[in-house]
Amino acid sequence: MTHSERKTILITGASSGLGEGMAREFAAKGRQLALCARRTERLEQLKQELEREYPQCQVSIKALDVNDHDQVFAVFKAFKDEFGTIDRVVVNAGMGKGASLGTGYFYANVQTAQTNFVAALAQCEAALEMFREQNAGHLVTISSISALRGMPRAMTVYAATKAGLSALTEGIRADLIKSNSPIKVSCIMPGYIRSEINEKVKNTPFMIDNKTGCRLLVKAIEKEPVKAYVPSWPWAPIGFLMKRLPLKWVMKLG
Template identity: 50%
Template sequence: MTRTRILITGASAGLGAAMARDFARKGRHLALCARRLDALTALREELIAAHPGIVVAVRALDVDDHAAVPRAFGELRDELGGLDRVIVNAGIGKGAVIGSGRPGANLATVTTNLVSALAQAEAALEIFRAQHSGHLVLVSSMSAVRGLPGKKAAYSASKAGLAALGEALATELAGSPIAVTTLLPGFIATDMAARAGDTRMVAPLDKGVTAMIAAIEKERRRACVPAWPWRLIDLVLPHLPDAAVSRMS
């Protein structure tokens, strides 16, 4: 099935903007959300200039404003005449050692990456249930596979929670006209990865996003991307000794 009307949150930069460019090349119509309307507007102009046959709708949206999420999704659905796929991509990577007196970064990370992702899933699935079709994509992380210590603890916990949500929804909706995909990207070259100091095994942005789009289009239930080396790491990481995992923090 070709999903022609795609909503992406966190679309103003990084993985979200790169996915938007890839889908635009495929001729898909897009609904793009992010906090920075100026960046979204610039992206919209770029995409329409390069691909004049597509429709690109944009909305300023802070996903932490949970009441605003269903309103924005509903407006974008109406503008595109329906939504075939929603990609819950908005996320942050703040973090501090738990108990170090800096709880704000950890609370913000868990709120955006898990609670606000749930708000987006609620809004998307309400639309999909009403129209009896749709594809929900949750962008988790390889950090979900095993709890990482130190300043990454809250981040990995938030992404593990999101992955568990995706698993639960995929089980619930199996056999229905609604598909659910959970993506677990490894290290992909984005500004967030650079700020986090992740330089090991970093995939170029284009390679990482190509792998993400391929898994999304196949509507796989769970996908570690890019496949190499992350499928292997997915198998190995839960069994590594604590000392090895500590070096990843």
């Protein structure tokens, strides 16, 4: 199946930020959308906007807290029952809470760890159950450039979860290669794209606006790569350096 034939796209964390932005981009391409998030009032507003602007676009919304793992499986199944098939799942829901370890913020760090990794595992499991049954599909995980190295302060746990998600994605791909499966798997690694998760972060180099970032994310996803840095400039060369430079130099890149 080529990317143009992937008509029905499920996006988690679709009520704001990158999820909302990607939904808008896919709607403009005439795709059918299965959108889920905790904040249903924002999803409802998004659905109305998209259906008004793109009358050919079918949009279904459902409430989902990805940390309720049973609900992840139930919501994904409900979307599949509704549309018949789900062609692509974008594992996007995440959070960026956190602080240096040992400074009294375990409650925030563990929330980020659970949401960005354990809940992502639940989403990958639910997606792959559908894809294995269909013998087709495209799993997309939204990781981060920060996955490439350990990061300081508020980024420490966030970067660790994204590194875990990248490794999980590659492991899934290895498993599918071994079984000659037609299911495609992509790990997308955004650089700094302005969204709600980082709106308070100041003086960040190479930050791009949400609309541009989401357009480039969707463009990368549509190519169904094994891995992609978004935008590729400057993050592909920076990524190359990040993996190789001493840690104290890497910290200066951020």
